[in-house]
Amino acid sequence: MSYLVLARKYRPQTFEAVVGQAHVTQTLMNAIAANRVAHAILFAGPRGTGKTTVARILAKAMNCETGPTARPCNTCQSCREITADSSADVFEIDGASNNSVDQIRQLRDNIVFMPTASRYKIYIIDEVHMLSLSAFNALLKTLEEPPAHVLFFFATTEIQKIPITILSRCQRHDMRRIDHDAIVSHLALLCEKEKVDIQPDSLALIARQADGSMRDALSLLDQVMAGSDGAVAREFVLDLLGCMDRAAIADLGDALISGDIRRMLLKIEEIHVNGQDLQRVYNDLLTWLRDLMVVKVAPSPGKLITASAAEMDTLTGQAGKVSDVHLAWLFENLYRDEVTVRLSPHPRMAMEMVLIRLGEMKPVLPIDTLIEKIDGLKSAFEQAPASTHDDQASLSSPSAVTAPHRPAGPIDVSSHREMAGGPPDTPVPPADSGPDTSNGTAPCLPEIDRAVEESIDVVWEQICRQLSDTTPSLAANLTGSRVTVKGDGRVELEIGGGDFNLNRVRRKKNMTAIERLLGEKLHRTIQISIKGGRVTGDHRQSRKKKHAELEKEALMHPVVIDAIEVFNGRVEKVTLQKEEDQ
Numbered sequence: 001m002s003y004l005v006l007a008r009k010y011r012p013q014t015f016e017a018v019v020g021q022a023h024v025t026q027t028l029m030n031a032i033a034a035n036r037v038a039h040a041i042l043f044a045g046p047r048g049t050g051k052t053t054v055a056r057i058l059a060k061a062m063n064c065e066t067g068p069t070a071r072p073c074n075t076c077q078s079c080r081e082i083t084a085d086s087s088a089d090v091f092e093i094d095g096a097s098n099n100s101v102d103q104i105r106q107l108r109d110n111i112v113f114m115p116t117a118s119r120y121k122i123y124i125i126d127e128v129h130m131l132s133l134s135a136f137n138a139l140l141k142t143l144e145e146p147p148a149h150v151l152f153f154f155a156t157t158e159i160q161k162i163p164i165t166i167l168s169r170c171q172r173h174d175m176r177r178i179d180h181d182a183i184v185s186h187l188a189l190l191c192e193k194e195k196v197d198i199q200p201d202s203l204a205l206i207a208r209q210a211d212g213s214m215r216d217a218l219s220l221l222d223q224v225m226a227g228s229d230g231a232v233a234r235e236f237v238l239d240l241l242g243c244m245d246r247a248a249i250a251d252l253g254d255a256l257i258s259g260d261i262r263r264m265l266l267k268i269e270e271i272h273v274n275g276q277d278l279q280r281v282y283n284d285l286l287t288w289l290r291d292l293m294v295v296k297v298a299p300s301p302g303k304l305i306t307a308s309a310a311e312m313d314t315l316t317g318q319a320g321k322v323s324d325v326h327l328a329w330l331f332e333n334l335y336r337d338e339v340t341v342r343l344s345p346h347p348r349m350a351m352e353m354v355l356i357r358l359g360e361m362k363p364v365l366p367i368d369t370l371i372e373k374i375d376g377l378k379s380a381f382e383q384a385p386a387s388t389h390d391d392q393a394s395l396s397s398p399s400a401v402t403a404p405h406r407p408a409g410p411i412d413v414s415s416h417r418e419m420a421g422g423p424p425d426t427p428v429p430p431a432d433s434g435p436d437t438s439n440g441t442a443p444c445l446p447e448i449d450r451a452v453e454e455s456i457d458v459v460w461e462q463i464c465r466q467l468s469d470t471t472p473s474l475a476a477n478l479t480g481s482r483v484t485v486k487g488d489g490r491v492e493l494e495i496g497g498g499d500f501n502l503n504r505v506r507r508k509k510n511m512t513a514i515e516r517l518l519g520e521k522l523h524r525t526i527q528i529s530i531k532g533g534r535v536t537g538d539h540r541q542s543r544k545k546k547h548a549e550l551e552k553e554a555l556m557h558p559v560v561i562d563a564i565e566v567f568n569g570r571v572e573k574v575t576l577q578k579e580e581d582q
Contacts, residue, residue, distance in 0.1 A: 007218040010190055013074050013083065015057055018050050019186050019214055020178035025054065027173065029070035032061055037068070038171035040143050040152040042128075044159040045175025048213030051155035052092075054175075055124045056082060058153060059090050063118040078118050089118035095127040095156075101134040108142045111150045120151050128154040129161035136163050143169045177212025180204070180306045186214065187221055196225055198232040201308065205237050208306055244276055244284050246307075250314045252281075253288045256330065257322045261359040268352055278347040282338065289331045295319045296327060333358055361565060373559045456483050456491070459521045466517065474510055477501040486529075491518065493530045502532050 012018045015025035024043075031037050041058070043051040060083070062068050065076040072079050081087035093107075107123065115121040125131075131139075143152060143166065154170065156162060187203045206224065210217035220241065224232055227240055238245055248271065255263040271281055294301045295312075296319045307315065319327075337354045344350035460483045468475035480496035493514070495502045504510065511528060518526040551574045554560060564570065 005219070006190060006194075006222050007215050010193075010218070012050070012053055013057065013060075014071060015054075015061075016071075018054060018057070020182045021050050021054065021175055024173045024175060028054070028058055028061075032068050032070045035068070037062065037151075039146055039150070040154070040170045042154045042156070042159075042162075042167070042170040042172045043175060044156050044172060046177055046212060047157055048210070048215030048217075049175040049178060050214065051157075051175055052124065052126055054173075055153040055155055056092075059120075059122045059124065059151075062120050062122065062151065063087075063089065068119070087118065089115040089120070090122045090124065092124045092126065095125050095130040098125075099131045099135055101132065101138050104131070104135040104138045108138065111142065111147060115149055119149075121149055122151045122153065124153045124155070126155045127157065128166075129156045129158045133163070136166055140165055140169070178214050180207050180212075183207040183210060183212075183214060183217050187217060190218075190221070194225065196228075196232065197230065198224070198228075198237075199234060202232055202234050202237040204308060205234070205241060205243065209241050209243060242277065242280070244271070244281055246284075246288075246311055247314075249281070249284045249288045250311070250318070252285055253292065254318055254321075256285075256289075256355060256358060257292075257318060257327070259359045259361075261356055264355045264359060265352060268348065268355070272348055278351055279342050282334075282341050282347070282351055286331070286334055286338065289327065289334065291315055292319050292322075293324065293327050293331060296322075296324045330358060362561070373562075377557075377559055455522075456485050459518070463514070463517045463521065467513075471513070474504070474513070477504045477510075489525050490527050490529065493528050495530060495532060499532070502530065506530055 015029050018025050028037075037058075041055075043054060045051055057072065060072040060074070060079045061070060063078045063082065064072040065078060066073055074080070074083065078087065078089075082090050085092065098104075111121065111123075113121075146152065152170075159167075159172075159174075184200065184203045184207045187206060188200065191198050191203070202224075203221075206217055206220045209220055224237055224240055228236060248267065252264060252267045252271075255261075255267060268278070272278065291301075291305045291307060292315055294304045295315045298304055302312070305312070305315070334354065337350075341347050341350045341354065460481075464475055464478055464481075467478065477500075478495070479501075482494040482496075484492045484494070486492055493505070495505050505514075511530075515526050515528050518528070554574055555571060560571070
C-alpha cells in the first residue's frame with residue numbers, strides 16, 4: 001500500500017477528535033440529539049480548519065445504523081463506506097469542477113430518487129463559492145425545499161462570494177483558525193504515535209508556519225519527518241521550512257530600535273549569506289515589531305502573541321527601551337515600505353536603505369511631551385530680559401530699517417498716543433524761537449524738538465512701512481537709513497547703500513513725498529537734508545548676521561526637530577516675533 005500522509009491517516013472520525021472547533025462540533029451534537037439538524041448547512045472558514053472533515057462526520061452521524069447519533073460508531077457498513085469515500089448515498093462534489101448550470105440540473109434531477117441503503121442521501125459540495133451564478137440560481141428552489149431524504153452540506157473558504165439568496169437558505173457555521181498551542185499539542189501527540197523524536201520548539205516553528213491551519217501543519221510535519229534521519233534538530237527544521245530563527249529577528253529588531261546602523265547591516269549581511277529570503281525576513285521583522293507593540297500596550301499580552309517563554313522575556317526587555325509612540329512610528333514606516341522591498345529586484349539594497357533611514361532618525365516624542373516642551377519654551381521666552389526682546393523686535397522689522405539705539409527718556413504724550421493708535425490729529429505745541437544757551441553749555445534743543453527727537457525713530461519706521469506698501473522701490477532705497485533731528489523742523493536723513501540709493505532719494509518727487517509724510521506724522525513743517533551713510537552698511541551686515549544666528553538657533557532647537565519628525569514636515573519660513581506681538 002502506498003504511503004498515507006498524516007492529514008489523511010489521522011483525520012478525525014468523531015466530533016470529539018476535531019481540534020479547535022468545539023463551538024461548531026458541540027452545536028451539531030446538540031442538534032442531532034434534539035433532532036433539529038437543518039437540511040442545508042454551510043461551513044465557512046480558513047483552509048485546513050476542518051470544514052470538510054466535520055461535514056463527513058455529520059454525514060456518518062446522520063446515516064449511522066445506530067443513529068442519527070452524535071457519536072457515530074465507525075464500525076457499521078455506512079460509517080465504513082463514508083470513511084472510505086465509497087458510499088453510494090453520500091456524494092462529495094468539488095465545486096470548482098462541477099460549477100456549471102447543467103451539472104446542477106443533473107444533481108437536481110437525481111435527488112428525487114430515494115437513497116440506496118442509507119437513511120439520507122447527502123451531498124457535500126466543497127468550495128461551493130466556485131459555482132457559477134446560473135448554477136446557484138438553479139439550486140435555489142431545491143435548496144429551499146429539498147425532499148425529506150436529502151441533506152446538503154457546503155464548505156467554503158470565501159463566504160463573501162456566495163449569493164445572499166443561498167446564505168439565507170443555509171444554517172451557517174464559521175470555523176476558526178486553530179490555536180497555536182492546540183496545534184503544537186496535536187503534533188506532539190502524532191509524533192509520539194509515529195515514534196518521532198522532535199523538540200517542542202521545533203513543533204512550535206511548524207505551528208507558527210501553519211498559521212492556524214491544521215492541514216498545513218500536518219503537511220509540514222510530514223516533510224520534516226521524511227527529511228530527518230533519527231532525531232529532528234531545530235536547525236534542520238529552520239533550514240527545511242526556510243524561515244528565520246526568532247533570535248536573529250529579535251537581534252535585528254533590537255538594533256533597529258537602538259538606532260545601531262552598523263549592527264543592522266551586519267545582521268542583514270549574515271542573513272543574506274545564509275541564503276534566507278529577505279522579503280520574508282522583512283515580514284518577520286514587521287511581526288516582531290507588532291509583538292513589541294502588543295507587549296508595550298497590553299496588560300496581559302500572553303494570549304495575543306505566539307511566542308515561547310524566552311521570546312516573551314526578550315520582547316519585554318526590548319519594550320522597555322522604546323516608547324510606544326516611536327515604536328508605532330517605526331512600524332508605520334516599515335509597513336509603508338513593505339511594497340518597495342517586496343517588489344524590488346534588489347530586496348537587500350531596498351531593505352538596507354529603509355533600515356538606515358529609520359536608524360538615523362531620533363526617537364519620536366509623544367505629542368503631550370512636545371506640547372509641554374513648547375509651553376516651557378514659551379514661558380522661558382516670556383521671562384527673558386527686555387533687552388533680548390528689543391533685539392529680536394528690531395531684527396523682525398518688515399521694512400528692514402534700522403533705528404539707532406537711544407537711551408531711555410521722557411517721550412511726549414502725543415507720540416505715545418500716536419504709536420498706540422490714538423487720534424493722529426493731536427496737536428504738537430509750537431516751536432520756540434531759538435535754542436537755549438543757558439549755563440554756557442552747548443545749545444539744547446527746544447522742548448518740542450526734544451519730543452520730536454524722542455519719537456522720530458518710531459515715526460520713521462512707520463513711514464518706511466507705509467512706503468513699502470505704496471512705493472516699494474523707494475522703500476528699498478531707504479533700507480538701512482537713519483534719521484536725526486537737528487532742530488527748527490530740520491531733519492537729517494542718512495542714506496546707506498552707496499551713491500545709487502543716495503541719488504534715488506534725492507529726486508525731487510521722492511524728497512517731497514518723504515517730507516510730506518514726516519510732516520503729517522509730526523504735525524509740523526519738515527525740511528530734510530540728506531547725506532551718505534558710513535556705518536550703515538556695517539550695521540546692516542551685523543543685523544543680517546544676528547538674524548541668521550537666531551534663525552539657525554530656532555531650526556536646531558530640539559522641540560522644532562521633534563515636531564518635524566513627528567509630523568513628517570519641513571520648515572517653510574522663520575519669522576522673528578516683534579516686540580508689540582510678544
